[in-house]
Amino acid sequence: MDAKGFVEIDGSFLEGGGQALRNALSLSCILGKPVRVVKIRANRPKPGLSHQHLHGVNLLRDICNADVVGNSLLSTELEFSPRAILGNTYRVETHTAASITLIYQMALPVLLFAGRPSRLFVSGGTNVAFAPQVEYMQQVLLPNLKPFGASFDLKVQQYGFYPRGKGSCQLDVQPVAKLDAGQFLDFGHLQSVSGVAFTAGRLPMSIAIDMQRTAQREIHRHWPNEKCSIQAVKHSPEKAHDNGAGILMTAITSGGCVLGAASLGEKRVDGNVLGSETSGQLAQYLRKEICVDEHMQDQLIIYMALAVGLSRMRTGPLTKHTRTAIHVAEQLTGVKFDVAVESGGHTIVTCEGLGQRNEML
Template sequence: MDAKQFVEIDGSYLEGGGQALRNALSLSCILGKPVRVVKIRANRPNPGLSRQHLHGLNLLRDITNADVVGNYLLSSTVEFTPGTIVDNTYRVETHTAASITLIYQMALPVLLFAGRSSRLIVCGGTNVDFAPPVEYMQDVLLPNLRHFGASFDLKVQRYGFYPRGQGRCQLDVEPVAKLNPGKLVAFGNIKSVSGVAYCAGRLPVNIAIDMQQSAQREIHRMWPSQKCNIEPIKHSRQKAYYDGAGILMTVNTTADVVLGASALGKKRIDGHLLGLEVSCQLGGYIREKVCVDNYMQDQLIIYMSLAVGRSTMRTGKLTNHTRTAINVAEQMTGVKFDVATEPDGQMLVSCQGLGHLNKLI
């Protein structure tokens, strides 16, 4: 800390993307600790704040009446001094396909520590590259957060894809008094393998059916007795103005493990290939019997660091996103994460959380 008592976070560390900024600012708001983030997104081809990050930053400024320096496009340094978390209805209009879920990723942990329930309406992209698809947030993040005693209600009013965006979602968050420690260590037995294959705009429903059939076929090939139920959906014009396609698959187990895998259609969409890609990714998780998938890993770190008690997750090889999230959480909260490799190559990530209590309820 310097004379102004800022915790300084190096945004170029390891992954060097937007996630270090998001986690640092969220923890700053929750803990009431001023933070300075330098070298923001230094490892990206377009370093500095992009629109998505700027919208998220300004949203957290509004939620906590923060003093902010450096909140402009392409800024590489931000100083953020939060005030108190204020429950309210907040709206963010990105005017682009900026990821709605990444803006939620920043605000959700903060609103969990508000005094009363809050609503956050965001317009932008619901299913865009390098971000959680909105279905993943509903079907994978939500059940994983329940292990920590947290939850939310997320409604998609309209889907939005790259490049036009124009999706619109509503997130309702009930605050918690504290976060419980998450124990995600036992795999249990598979209860269901399911998913949704969607397309929208001018794209024919056949694309969704191709994704469905190839994904189901592949699961059947790997585990002949395992049922796999994927719903093909063509979104109506009201539900999505423009073209887009993708698939999300999940596996649910008797130990309340929920793993997800997804893919998004690009220019020339081959539904068969997308279905195959996603079922293979999910099949890999099932074979490894991990309890947390590769994307959920980094998203749970912030909750583990704040919980009252010791959280543990059994997962695969750690991603750079996860190592970066651990680094930020350790600096912001002072907790220490332990990472151990199991004989079969799985990783056990654990930490004695800070035990942060919500003083506003």
């Protein structure tokens, strides 16, 4: 902490993208600690705050009535001094395909520590590259937060894709008195695989069916006796204005693990390739019997750091996003994460949480 009371976070550390900024500001709001984030997104082709990050910063400013210096487009340094968290109804209009889920990722932990329920409307991209798809947030993040005693309700009003966005969602958050420790160690055995393969706009339903059939065939090849049900959907013009395609697959195990894998169609969409890639990724998790998939790792770190008691997760190799999230959490909360790599390739991440209490309730 410097002479002015700021905890300084180096945004170029490891992943060098938006992860350090998002986690630093969320923890700043919850802990009431001023932060200075420097070298923001230093490892990206266009360093500094993008539209999506700027909208997230300004949203947290409003939620915490914070004093902010440096909240302008492409700014590489930001000072953020929060006050009390205010549960309320908030709206963010990005006017781009900025990721709705990454904006929610910043706000959700903060709103859990508000004094009353909150509702957050965000417009932008529901299914865009380099961000969790909205279905992943609904089907994978939500059940993975339940062990912590946290929950939310997410409704999609309109789907939005790159480049125009125009999607819109409503997130409802109930505050918690505290977060319980989460245990993600018992894989058990595979119980079922479900999912959705979708197309929208001018992309034909046949692409969704190709994704569905290929994904189901791949899973049944490895697990012929397990249930695998992928729904093929063509979004109506009322639900989605523009062209888009993607697939999310979710696996549930007897140990309570919920693992996800997703792919998004680019310009030339091949449903068979998307279905094969996604089912292949999910099958890899299942064969290794990990309890937390690689895209969920980093999202759980902030909850582990704040929880009451010892949280543990069994996952694969840690991503740069996860190691960045651990670094930021340790700097701001003072907790320590233990990372142990087992002989079979599993990584066990352990953290005795801060035991943060919601002073607003």
